[in-house]
Amino acid sequence: MANVSSSNGLEKRPKLRFPGFDEPWKAEMLSDFSERVTRKNTKNETNLPLTISSKDGLVDQISYFNKMVASKDISSYYLLKEGEYAYNKSYSVGYDFGSIKRLDRYPMGALSTLYICFALKRHNSDFIRAYFDSLKWYREIYMISAEGARNHGLLNVPTEDFFQTIHYLPQDTREQRKIANFIITLDRRIDAQQSLVKSLKKYKRGALKAVFTQQVSFSAKPQKWDKYKMGDLISLQSGQDFAPAEYNDQEIGVPYMTGASCIEKGETVVSRWTQTPRCYAYKGDTLLVCKGSGSGAVVRLTQEKAHIARQFMSLRANEKNDKRLLLLPDGFLVG
Numbered sequence: 001m002a003n004v005s006s007s008n009g010l011e012k013r014p015k016l017r018f019p020g021f022d023e024p025w026k027a028e029m030l031s032d033f034s035e036r037v038t039r040k041n042t043k044n045e046t047n048l049p050l051t052i053s054s055k056d057g058l059v060d061q062i063s064y065f066n067k068m069v070a071s072k073d074i075s076s077y078y079l080l081k082e083g084e085y086a087y088n089k090s091y092s093v094g095y096d097f098g099s100i101k102r103l104d105r106y107p108m109g110a111l112s113t114l115y116i117c118f119a120l121k122r123h124n125s126d127f128i129r130a131y132f133d134s135l136k137w138y139r140e141i142y143m144i145s146a147e148g149a150r151n152h153g154l155l156n157v158p159t160e161d162f163f164q165t166i167h168y169l170p171q172d173t174r175e176q177r178k179i180a181n182f183i184i185t186l187d188r189r190i191d192a193q194q195s196l197v198k199s200l201k202k203y204k205r206g207a208l209k210a211v212f213t214q215q216v217s218f219s220a221k222p223q224k225w226d227k228y229k230m231g232d233l234i235s236l237q238s239g240q241d242f243a244p245a246e247y248n249d250q251e252i253g254v255p256y257m258t259g260a261s262c263i264e265k266g267e268t269v270v271s272r273w274t275q276t277p278r279c280y281a282y283k284g285d286t287l288l289v290c291k292g293s294g295s296g297a298v299v300r301l302t303q304e305k306a307h308i309a310r311q312f313m314s315l316r317a318n319e320k321n322d323k324r325l326l327l328l329p330d331g332f333l334v335g
Contacts, residue, residue, distance in 0.1 A: 010026065010027050011024035011025060011026045011027060012024060012025045012027075013025070017175075018175065018178045018179070018182075021170070021172060021174075023170070023171060023172055023175075025169055025170050025171075026168065026169065026171055027166050027167070027168055028166070028167055028168075029163065029164050029165065029166060029167075030118070030162065030164070030165050030167060031163040031164065032121075033120060033121055033122050033123050033128075034085070034119060034120050034121055034163075035118060035119055036116070036117065036118050036159070036163065037078060037080065037084055037117035037118055037119050038078065038117070040075070040076060040077065040078060040079060041074055041075050041076070041077050041078070041079040041110045042075050043075075044074075044075055045079055045108065046079065046108045046109055046110050047074070047110075048060060048106060048108070048109040048110060049061040049062065049077070049109070049110050049111075050080065050086075050103070050106075050110060050111045051064055051065070052086060052088035052099060052101050052111075052115065054088070054092045054094070054095040054099040057101040057102070057105070058080070058086060058101050058102070058103045058104070058105065058106075058109065058111075059105065060105075060109070074110040076113070077110035077111055077112055077113065078110065078111045078112075078113060078117050079108060079110060080103050080108060080109055080110070080111045080117055081107070081108045081119075082104070082106065082107050082108065083102065083103065083119070083120075083125060084103055084117060084118065084119045085100055085101065085102050085103075085117065085120075085128075085132070086100070086101060086103070086111055086115045086116065086117045086118075087099075087100045087115060087117075087118075087157075087162065088100075088115055089114070089115075089116070089154040089157050090154050090155070091155070095135070096138070097138045097141040097142060097145065097155060098141070098155060098157075099132075100132035100137070101132070102128075102129045114154060116157075116162055118163075123169065123173075123176060124173055124176035124177050127176035127177065127179055127180040129180075130179065130180055130183040131169070133183075136167075137165065137167060140166055141155070141157060141162075143165075144157060144158065144164075144165065145157050233317065233318055234316060234317055234318060235315075235316050235318055236313055236314070236315060237281060237285075237308070237313065237314035237316070238310070238313055239257075239279050239307075239308035239309045239310045239311065239312045239313065239314075240278055240279045240307075240308075240310060241309045242256065242274055242276075242307075246274055247272045247273060247274045248272065248273055248274070248275075249272055249273070250273070251273055252273050252275060253273040253274045253275035253277070254273060254274060254275075254305055254306055254307055255268075255270040255272070255273055255303050255305075256270075256272040256273055256274040256277075256306065256307050257270070257281070257301075257306045257307070257308045257312055258272060258309045258311060259289060259291070259292055259293070259294065259309060259311035259312065260289045260292070260293050260294025260295075260297050260311070263289075263294070263297055263299045266299060267299065267302050268299055268300075268301050268302050268303060268306075270303065277305075277306075277307035278307065279307055279308050280305055280306070280307065280308075280314075281301050281305065281307075281314035281316075282304070282305050282316070283301055283302065283304050283305065284300060284301065285300070285301045285314045285315060285316045286298055286299070286300055286314070286315040286316075287299050287300070287301055287308065287313070287314055287315075288313045288314075288315060289311055289312060290311065290312065290313050291310060291311045292311050301314075
């Protein structure tokens with residue numbers, strides 16, 4: 001098996017392969033292994049309007065948006081059946097050239113004609129699903145989309161050109177199945193971990209409620225809890241926005257925390273700096289997003305100090321309060 005990728009334009013040999021497979025992956029047009037689906041829901045075979053979420057796939061529009069975005073009459077929509085695919089040409093964060101998803105959750109559904117739908121003629125469907133999740137096909141969409149051209153937020157991708165995009169795929173169905181099973185195993189582990197995290201968060205909320213309503217105590221002897229006004233325990237610092245001329249991305253000055261975009265994986269991250277700070281937050285302070293997108297999110301500042309924008313409020317423990325106790329979601333104080 002080769003240790004490096006190689007290509008002659010019509011085939012490729014990937015670096016990483018499962019043992020026992022060394023045949024090249026061959027170039028195929030999308031039309032070689034799929035065919036367009038244009039059947040309409042004219043007989044109202046389904047009353048389920050679908051939408052495509054880049055993260056969650058093809059989902060029930062009513063449940064996803066908590067309302068029906070489509071018109072009441074969906075007889076002119078495409079009728080998509082389980083196992084078939086649809087391409088969403090709209091941009092979303094992390095999906096610059098849209099997303100291709102397979103219908104897995106329902107036997108059938110109705111989808112707007114703005115989407116491009118297709119069904120496989122051959123190849124392992126689980127493998128193809130994983131392939132489109134990989135975004136490996138983005139280069140082909142980039143090549144055929146009109147640069148900067150968008151219609152109602154959708155990329156200008158002609159349907160005919162879409163089906164002429166080139167994809168390098170293994171021809172041995174055993175290799176396809178091996179790859180698909182590996183990805184499915186990972187998906188199941190992710191689902192299990194997410195379920196565990198969800199359960200732990202629910203347990204934490206219950207524990208916080210029990211502790212701070214004095215339903216349980218960690219002391220051998222019940223102790224009296226004193227009441228304080230919030231202002232006696234913490235101090236609040238409001239933020240102030242800067243004009244573009246007052247901040248930079250060259251790491252000059254102190255960090256400028258602008259809002260929820262500065263929170264990643266429970267930590268504060270910096271992409272802007274300022275030399276004229278006026279509203280300081282310090283390491284260990286709790287930053288509460290109080291305006292705009294992500295309102296309600298909280299995080300502890302991990303930098304030594306930073307200027308905060310109007311989207312943030314800084315919460316700092318006073319001397320009467322253990323500095324490890326800071327206001328977090330659900331209205332509870334936790335250490």
